[in-house]
Amino acid sequence: MHDLLQEMGWKIVREQHPDDRGKWNRLWLFEDVHHVLTKNRGTHDVKGIMLNKSEQRLTHVDGKSFSNMRNLRLLKISNVDLSEELQYLSDELRFLTWTEYPSSSLPLNFQPLNLFELNLCHSRMKYLWKSMKVLHIS
Structure with missing residues (x-):
C-alpha cells in the first residue's frame, strides 16, 4: 500500500512539468535532487527537498543552488558538498535538516x-552567521 501511494505521489508531481524537474514542488529521488542542485535548476515552485540517508554523495553543488527556491519549506539532505559558500536559504523554511552541513555558518541573508x-548534526558549523544579526520576532 505504501509503495502504491508513493508511486501515485511521484506521478502527480511529475505530471505538472514532465520535462523540468526544477519546477516540481517536491524532490526526493537522488537523480532528481542531483539534477536540480548541480545544474542550478531550482525554481520558486520547489517547496520540499528530501534525501533520506542517501548512500551517494552530491558533489560540486554551487553555493547559489538554492537562490531561486524562494518558497522552499522543507530541506532534509545529507552528503551534499558545496563548491563555494552557501549564498541563500529560503526565509520560508520550516524544517532544515542538513547532516554534514559543509559551511561554517548560515547565509547572512x-x-x-x-x-x-x-538540525545540522555532524556539520562544520562554527557560528550561525559571520556577523551580528538582529532577529525580529513578533
Missing part, C-alpha cells in the same frame, strides 16, 4: 522567522 526545526 537567511531570516529564519518561520523555522520550526534546525
Whole structure:
C-alpha cells in the first residue's frame, strides 16, 4: 500500500512539468535532487527537498543552488558538498535538516522567522552567521 501511494505521489508531481524537474514542488529521488542542485535548476515552485540517508554523495553543488527556491519549506539532505559558500536559504523554511552541513555558518541573508526545526548534526558549523544579526520576532 505504501509503495502504491508513493508511486501515485511521484506521478502527480511529475505530471505538472514532465520535462523540468526544477519546477516540481517536491524532490526526493537522488537523480532528481542531483539534477536540480548541480545544474542550478531550482525554481520558486520547489517547496520540499528530501534525501533520506542517501548512500551517494552530491558533489560540486554551487553555493547559489538554492537562490531561486524562494518558497522552499522543507530541506532534509545529507552528503551534499558545496563548491563555494552557501549564498541563500529560503526565509520560508520550516524544517532544515542538513547532516554534514559543509559551511561554517548560515547565509547572512537567511531570516529564519518561520523555522520550526534546525538540525545540522555532524556539520562544520562554527557560528550561525559571520556577523551580528538582529532577529525580529513578533
